[in-house]
Amino acid sequence: MDVMNHTSSFLLPSIPIDNKPALTYALIVLNQRLPRFTPLLWNHAQLRLCADGGANRIYDEMPDLFPNEDPLDVRNRYRPDVIKGDMDSIRTEVLAFYKDLGTKTVDESLDQDTTDLHKCIAHIQEITPGVEKPNWCILVAGALGGRFDHEIGNINVLCRFSNIRIVLLSEDSLIQLLPKSHHHEIHILSSVEGPHCGLIPIGMPSANTTTTGLQWDLNNTEMRFGGLVSTSNIVREGKITVQSDSDLLWTISIKN
The missing domain is CATH 2.60.120.320 (Thiamin pyrophosphokinase, thiamin-binding domain)
Incomplete structure (x- = not known):
C-alpha cells in the first residue's frame, strides 16, 4: 500500500525547499474568527476563496492582525480571488468593496443542499485541473469553533472529498x-x-x-x-x- 506523507509546514513563515511532499495550496476562509496565522496561509496559497460571510472576516479582522498599518492598505492587499456561497451572511458594503477590487463572486443561493465550504471546494475542482492529485492541499481557516452543527458539516466535507487533501484549521x-x-x-x-x-x-x-x-x-x-x-x-x-x-x-x- 502506498504511503501518504503529511506535514504542517504551511504554519511556518516559509516552506523549506526540500519539504516533502511539495504541495500547492488553496485557502478557503469561513465565517469564524480568523486564526492569527491567517496571513501565513494566505501567502502560501495560490488561490484564495471566501465562503460567503468569510469575506466579512477578512474585511473586519485582517487589519487587526496588522495594527501598525492603514486598514485600507491591508484590505487592498488581502483581496480574495473568489467569494462563493448562498450570500446570506456577507454584508452589502463588503461585497461591493471586493467586487470593485475585481474579486469574482458566485451566488449559489438556489443550492441549499450543500454547505458553503462544499461549494468552495467544488469550485476549486472546477477551475483547477488536477486538484484531486496528491500535490494539492486545501487549507480551511475558521473551520472549527462556533456552532457544533457547522463543525460537523465541515468534517462531513472531509469525507465527501476524501480524494483531496483538506486541512480544517482553527486558532x-x-x-x-x-x-x-x-x-x-x-x-x-x-x-x-x-x-x-x-x-x-x-x-x-x-x-x-x-x-x-x-x-x-x-x-x-x-x-x-x-x-x-x-x-x-x-x-x-x-x-x-x-x-x-x-x-x-x-x-x-x-x-x-
Whole structure:
C-alpha cells in the first residue's frame, strides 16, 4: 500500500525547499474568527476563496492582525480571488468593496443542499485541473469553533472529498482525514504543533489501527464510538505512522 506523507509546514513563515511532499495550496476562509496565522496561509496559497460571510472576516479582522498599518492598505492587499456561497451572511458594503477590487463572486443561493465550504471546494475542482492529485492541499481557516452543527458539516466535507487533501484549521488545532487507502507518515513540526493529538474513526468503526510515535500507540486496536477512541494522546517522536482499515480523523494542537 502506498504511503501518504503529511506535514504542517504551511504554519511556518516559509516552506523549506526540500519539504516533502511539495504541495500547492488553496485557502478557503469561513465565517469564524480568523486564526492569527491567517496571513501565513494566505501567502502560501495560490488561490484564495471566501465562503460567503468569510469575506466579512477578512474585511473586519485582517487589519487587526496588522495594527501598525492603514486598514485600507491591508484590505487592498488581502483581496480574495473568489467569494462563493448562498450570500446570506456577507454584508452589502463588503461585497461591493471586493467586487470593485475585481474579486469574482458566485451566488449559489438556489443550492441549499450543500454547505458553503462544499461549494468552495467544488469550485476549486472546477477551475483547477488536477486538484484531486496528491500535490494539492486545501487549507480551511475558521473551520472549527462556533456552532457544533457547522463543525460537523465541515468534517462531513472531509469525507465527501476524501480524494483531496483538506486541512480544517482553527486558532488552536487542525483536523485532516487519513484515508484507509494509504499508510500515513505524519512529520511533526514541534515548533508550531503538538504535543496533544488524536485519532478518531469516522464513518465506520476501525477493526484494527496501528501507530508508532505516540505516547499511547495503537497495536491492531479496535476503535469505535461507544468504545475506545484515541483522544488526548501525545506526540513522542518526530514522525508518526498510522495504518488502519478505516478512514480516520487526525487532529493535533497548534501552539500559540
